[in-house]
Amino acid sequence: MLETYQDLTADVARRHPQMLKMIAQLVGLESPTEDRVAVNRCVTLVEGWVQALGGRSRRIPQKEAGDLLVGRFGPTRNAVKPLMLLGHLDTVWPLGTLKQMPFRLRDGRAWGPGVLDMKAGVVMALNALRILMEKNHLTGPVLFLLNSDEETGSEYSRALTESLAKKCAAVFVLEPAQGIPGAYKTARKGVANYRLEVHGVPAHSGVDFGNGHSAVRELGRQIERASEFTDLSRGITVNAGVIGGGTRPNVVPAHAWAEFDVRIAKAVDADRIDRRFRSLRAVDRACRLEIRGGLNRPPMERTRGTVALFQRAATMADGLGFQLQEAATGGGSDGNFTSAMGIPTLDGMGAVGEGAHAHRESILLDALVPRTALLAAMIGGLALR
Numbered sequence: 001m002l003e004t005y006q007d008l009t010a011d012v013a014r015r016h017p018q019m020l021k022m023i024a025q026l027v028g029l030e031s032p033t034e035d036r037v038a039v040n041r042c043v044t045l046v047e048g049w050v051q052a053l054g055g056r057s058r059r060i061p062q063k064e065a066g067d068l069l070v071g072r073f074g075p076t077r078n079a080v081k082p083l084m085l086l087g088h089l090d091t092v093w094p095l096g097t098l099k100q101m102p103f104r105l106r107d108g109r110a111w112g113p114g115v116l117d118m119k120a121g122v123v124m125a126l127n128a129l130r131i132l133m134e135k136n137h138l139t140g141p142v143l144f145l146l147n148s149d150e151e152t153g154s155e156y157s158r159a160l161t162e163s164l165a166k167k168c169a170a171v172f173v174l175e176p177a178q179g180i181p182g183a184y185k186t187a188r189k190g191v192a193n194y195r196l197e198v199h200g201v202p203a204h205s206g207v208d209f210g211n212g213h214s215a216v217r218e219l220g221r222q223i224e225r226a227s228e229f230t231d232l233s234r235g236i237t238v239n240a241g242v243i244g245g246g247t248r249p250n251v252v253p254a255h256a257w258a259e260f261d262v263r264i265a266k267a268v269d270a271d272r273i274d275r276r277f278r279s280l281r282a283v284d285r286a287c288r289l290e291i292r293g294g295l296n297r298p299p300m301e302r303t304r305g306t307v308a309l310f311q312r313a314a315t316m317a318d319g320l321g322f323q324l325q326e327a328a329t330g331g332g333s334d335g336n337f338t339s340a341m342g343i344p345t346l347d348g349m350g351a352v353g354e355g356a357h358a359h360r361e362s363i364l365l366d367a368l369v370p371r372t373a374l375l376a377a378m379i380g381g382l383a384l385r
Contacts, residue, residue, distance in 0.1 A: 002135050004385045005319040005373070011131045012373045019127050019368060020110065022049070026119040027103045027112040031066070031148075033090040039066030039148040042089040042119075046146060047071075049126055053133065055144070065156045066090060066148025070164070073129055074141040082141035083379060084165055085125050086334055087118055087174035087350070088150035088157075092357050101359060109353065109362040120363050121174035121350025122146065128376035137380040143168060147334065153296050154334055165338040170309060172378065173335035173347040176356060182367060183327035184313060185348035186306050188339075189235060190270060190299035191332040192262040194277050196222055197290040198245070202254035212252025213286035216245045219256040221283050226260060229276050235265025236273065237330070260293075263330050267340065270295045297332040298340035305344030309378075313346065316377045319384060320370050349375055 002008050026046070031039040043059065043066060050057045050071040060068040066089065074082075091114035093101075103112035110120070125144065132138040145164060147157035154161065165171055178185055198219045203212025229238045238260055245256025262273055274294055282289050300306075310326050317324035327348070339345040352371060353363035377384065 002137060002382065002384060005377070008131070008376060008382070008384060009320060009369060009373045011135070012127070012369045012376065015127050015131070016369055019123055019372070020105070022123045022126070023110060023115065023120050024103050026123060027115050028098070030093065030095050030098055030113065031090050032092070032094050033065065033149055033151045035095060036062070036066045036148070038095060039090050043067045043069050043146070043148065046089065046122060050144065053126065053130055060160065062148070062156050068148065068157055068160055069146045071144035072141065073133070073144065074138045076141070078141050080140045081167065081169035082143045084168040084171045084338070085142060085144045085174060085379070086161065086171050086338065087122055087125070088147045088334070089119070089122070090148045090151050091117065092151050101361070105365070108365050110365060111362045113361060116176045116351055116353040116361050116363050117356035118175050118350050120368070121176065124350060124368070124372045124375055125174055128372055128379055131376050132380045137382060140381070142379060150334055154337070158337055161334055161337055162341060165343055166341060168343060170305070171335060171338040171343055171345040172349050172375070173333055173345065174350040175333045175335070175347055176350045177348040177352045177371070178327040178329055180352065180354060180364070181325055182352035182371065183325040183348065184310055184346055185329055186310050186326045186346065187265070187302040187328035188300040188332055188336055188347065189263040189265050189330045190267065190295060190336060191297040192264070192270065192273065192293065192295045194260040194262065194291060194293035195257060196226070196260065196280070197257045198222065198255070198282070199288040199290065200252070200254050200256070201286055203252040205250045205252050209252065213284050214252050215256040215287060216253045218282055218284050218287040219243065219245060219258055222280055222289065223258055225280060226277065229273060234269060235263070236269055237263045264299055266301065267299055270298070297336040300336045300339040300345060300347065302328070303339065303344065306339065306346055309344050309346040313374065313378055317374055320373055320377070322370055349378070
């Protein structure tokens, strides 16, 4: 039995070497979103771990992305709504990255592609579940959902995430905590993507310049206009992150395009931003604008339900001997979907580290035990001394 937070910490500490082995195994299987075969190797590994724990697994094949994995733990017949543990197995790193970024333990950290975002979080959850099951503290049902396309927008997994989440009482997202302080995330910005294409009139830039209408010049004007949609006071940012156009220096360009990343803090701003993009009009009337895109992830707003989950976690963290902070972030996760459905969602419950999507990606080894203990306490709803 677990009677104190010290008991829980000790149980997690005993599993620390095994956790590191599991993290090394998972990071050692590279899993870029675009390579479904590679991602599925990770799915197969984790499915085996789920089954070894006594979990009931269901694998949903996908044609355009890696498979989806659903694990179920705890009682099968229970009037209590299940708790969802939500994560992903894909990473942003292409095959071959391990040659330049091998998994290694150094300077009090574990390093490697995907170790922070978010393979360590998957291992933390499985070990938290193991301890709870061994101590008979998993009294309610737990649903463990891992997808394979989060890094590219969850196009193929979103429907399943929302379908399962609506049957759950709460969602714990296993994404990394915020920064070195390791804050849990109680709010995330929503994400929209737009592509603006400009169709101009080509002409020889030396012989017939006057009859040309430059798509590149028009695109420059439109980027300036769209950039003015940014409103930092409301948490709205508009970034023209990728542009292109033209064919040769001596041709007035007939085509140009830009891709915009838009972030919003409040759901009410989604329609307003969409209307503004679609109201753009060409300054040069001989040019034609074409606008595609829209909201990809709704914002995860700081709701009462999420705050209540955080307050519970902060109390448990005190019992475990550390102070837990909360934070808002501009990045999105699958927690955005579940929160927008009105389901209490707490994010950033995975590993503590830094450098997600960067060559310095790493997790802090000394945070692995206390954070896994906190995750276990939250999953089990433990009232310890």
